[in-house]
Amino acid sequence: MSKQYKHLFFDLDHTLWDFDRNSEKTLHQLYQEYDLAQYGITDFDAFVSCYTAHNDKLWDRFRKGFIKRDDLRWKRFWLALLDFKIGDTALAHELSAAYLEILPTQSILTPSAKELLQHCSGRYGMHLITNGFETTQWLKMQYSGIASFFQEIITSEKSNSLKPHPDIFSYAMKVTGALSEDSIMIGDALDIDILGASNAGWDQVYYNPRKVAHDRKPTYEVHDLGDLLQVF
Numbered sequence: 001m002s003k004q005y006k007h008l009f010f011d012l013d014h015t016l017w018d019f020d021r022n023s024e025k026t027l028h029q030l031y032q033e034y035d036l037a038q039y040g041i042t043d044f045d046a047f048v049s050c051y052t053a054h055n056d057k058l059w060d061r062f063r064k065g066f067i068k069r070d071d072l073r074w075k076r077f078w079l080a081l082l083d084f085k086i087g088d089t090a091l092a093h094e095l096s097a098a099y100l101e102i103l104p105t106q107s108i109l110t111p112s113a114k115e116l117l118q119h120c121s122g123r124y125g126m127h128l129i130t131n132g133f134e135t136t137q138w139l140k141m142q143y144s145g146i147a148s149f150f151q152e153i154i155t156s157e158k159s160n161s162l163k164p165h166p167d168i169f170s171y172a173m174k175v176t177g178a179l180s181e182d183s184i185m186i187g188d189a190l191d192i193d194i195l196g197a198s199n200a201g202w203d204q205v206y207y208n209p210r211k212v213a214h215d216r217k218p219t220y221e222v223h224d225l226g227d228l229l230q231v232f
């Protein structure tokens, strides 16, 4: 028998909003709009592989505090272009700006996300807790048609804190009137969503579509959000 939850707190990127598919769609649009084939990039998939490899490496350096956000944003394109022997700093900056503009207007949701939100709507307080930027996250919700499901959007900017830090979870309870015992966090990141919620005394749902092996003990673990229709 599941606990009587009153407030569901969702993560957005990779949990409800399909970041990977939306990103790939954006790269495809850029590939066509900037006609990257004319520069000698004839294989789109190869371009995505290079971009992804550099993006992952730069993100790792960013998290460790070695580089700034702005550098991460344009250098992932610059390095991907260099893989194809294109040394064009201006083009890298242009692609970077266009990517950031187009990405949040994409609308692909993860499987069963909409169904789950509709199922829970009206029966729970529904909110988002996201480490993303306020304006970017709003655009994603508007374009994917899910903004109206949520009462409170808790961002790092509003709370002055980032998941998994306890402050963002305390802030979330303060603005929603939720208690730790009637709250549950649904997210895809063990060290961010699940750890943070667990430390705040909340139950957690680990959304693990790729079935990543781990040794944590979240309250629930699902591979498809549709599995939560029986929980909520």
Ligand SMILES: [Mg+2]
Pocket: 011, 012, 013, 014, 015, 187, 188, 189
């Ligand atoms: Mg996430």
